[in-house]
Amino acid sequence: MKCPLCGSSKILQVDWEFVCASCGYVFPEEPEESPVVRKEDLLGSVPAYGFKFSERIAKHESVDFYARYGARVQQICEVLHLPEIVREEALTLEKKVLETGYRFGDLEAFSLALVLVASRIHGFTISYDTLSRTFKVSKHDIYKYVKELSLALGIKVPKKTAKDYILLFAPKLGVSEGIVREALKISESLPQGINPIVGAGASLYLASQKNGHKLRQFEIAEVLGISEVDMRLAIKRMKENKIMNGLLLRAEEFEK
Numbered sequence: 001m002k003c004p005l006c007g008s009s010k011i012l013q014v015d016w017e018f019v020c021a022s023c024g025y026v027f028p029e030e031p032e033e034s035p036v037v038r039k040e041d042l043l044g045s046v047p048a049y050g051f052k053f054s055e056r057i058a059k060h061e062s063v064d065f066y067a068r069y070g071a072r073v074q075q076i077c078e079v080l081h082l083p084e085i086v087r088e089e090a091l092t093l094e095k096k097v098l099e100t101g102y103r104f105g106d107l108e109a110f111s112l113a114l115v116l117v118a119s120r121i122h123g124f125t126i127s128y129d130t131l132s133r134t135f136k137v138s139k140h141d142i143y144k145y146v147k148e149l150s151l152a153l154g155i156k157v158p159k160k161t162a163k164d165y166i167l168l169f170a171p172k173l174g175v176s177e178g179i180v181r182e183a184l185k186i187s188e189s190l191p192q193g194i195n196p197i198v199g200a201g202a203s204l205y206l207a208s209q210k211n212g213h214k215l216r217q218f219e220i221a222e223v224l225g226i227s228e229v230d231m232r233l234a235i236k237r238m239k240e241n242k243i244m245n246g247l248l249l250r251a252e253e254f255e256k
Contacts (some may be wrong), residue, residue, distance in 0.1 A: 070094070072111045079134065080126065082119060083197065083225035089118035097152050104145065109137050113145035122160050123196040162187035164202035165224065173215060174225050175208055182207035191241045194234050198226050202234040 002009050058200040070091050093168040094114050096173050104110040110120040119126045128139040149155065163184055170180045183203040201220045220226040 010076065010140050015118055049237065065163070070105060073114055076111055076115045076135070080119075081227075082115070082124060083122075085225055086115070086122050086124060088120050089121055093118060093149065093155075097149055100152055102148070103153050104148075106137075106145075108135065108208060109141035110140050110145050112137055116142065116146055117149055117155060120159065143213040160196050162190055162196045162199040162203060165197045166204060169200065169224055170204065173204065173208075173220065175204065175213055175215070176211070179204070179207045179211050180215055182210060186238075189241075190234075191237045195230070195236065197224055198230045200224065201226055201231045202238060205231065206235065206238070 003011065043173055073090045073094060077090070114136060116126055116128075118130060128142055131137065131142055133137045159216055166180060166183045166187060170183070175183075183206075185198070186203040186206055187199055190203070194202075201224045205215060205220050207218055218228050221231050
């Protein structure tokens with residue numbers, strides 16, 4: 001008997017429910033010896049039965065609480081195609097608020113609230129309607145946890161700028177100080193509507209091309225955890241808006 005989510009064989013029976021002791025997955029029925037669960041069932045349609053936890057389960061000493069909560073946050077980020085930095089932010093917020101002794105009754109709404117707050121900190125706009133429709137959770141419940149999280153941690157949901165991400169990821173890309181300065185300059189005039197982290201990637205790419213560093217788009221996208229397509233579209237918009245004051249390279253030179 002194994003958990004279909006994490007593969008653990010440590011299955012507990014708590015109040016007539018079968019629960020994975022490693023990640024906290026709740027089986028919809030008594031598990032078979034070799035359960036077969038489609039990946040789409042876990043990440044696509046996101047059935048509620050596998051992730052609705054009660055307070056009584058939280059009291060079970062054998063369950064690894066952080067692993068359980070973190071697994072659900074990661075699944076939500078995967079379904080929404082959010083970058084790694086949003087998942088890490090959500091897990092950081094989760095750890096901080098749980099360390100304060102905060103308790104909740106609905107893991108799904110709590111996890112969605114964490115992801116929503118983390119997304120807004122990093123400039124990703126996710127509406128309550130989208131979360132409610134995708135995960136079949138009441139908007140009111142999500143809002144309640146967002147409000148409680150904000151009060152518990154004193155969060156005002158500050159938004160990151162492209163400059164913040166340039167300074168954060170430039171060392172990981174191994175670019176020079178000159179390229180960083182050029183990227184910061186480019187980022188000051190990003191067209192409205194471009195996500196900050198995507199704009200940072202586009203700015204770093206264009207600055208590196210101008211200074212002969214020849215970074216590839218896929219390299220930057222991989223390090224920043226963003227889509228190469230999104231970054232390419234941002235570069236196109238930046239060209240159309242002429243934000244580089246005539247310093248943009250010809251399109252055919254970008255990937256040489």
